[in-house]
Amino acid sequence: MSFQQIIEAKLTEAFAPERLMVINESHLHAGHQESFDGSGETHMRVRIVSAAFAGMSRVARHRAINELLKPELDAGLHALAVEPSAPGEATRW
Template sequence: MSLRERIENKLNEAFTPERLTVIDESHQHAGHQPDITGTGETHMRVQIVSESFSGKSRVDRHRAINALLKPELDAGLHALAIEVAAPGEATRF
């Protein structure tokens, strides 16, 4: 199972999202550091809409996702961009 799939599974289980997209953006970061070649799954973007985030601050939403995905970050995920909303909130995704 790919890292992207593991992230999707964890987010689906934890937040039961109405919308969820996990995008591998690793190729866009090739050469930013000597060990980042653009291959592999090092940079991910999460776009998620879930009722779980209603009434929570942006910081609390990000903390919840970062805490859930800490094992992936500890295991080599270099960067995680998070775009999060509750249902009915405006999004850019």
């Protein structure tokens, strides 16, 4: 299973989102380090809308997602951009 698939499965199970997008942005970071060509799954963006986030602060939402995905971060996922929202909140996507 790819990081993207694992992340999607974990977020779906933990937060039952009504909207979820996991986007591999690794290619956007090619050349940031001399040895990195932008391939693989090192940089991901998570866009998620879930009722589980209602009443949670933005920091608490980020912490919950980062805690859930800690094994992937420890296994080589270098960067995780998170855009969490509760239903009815404005999103930029």
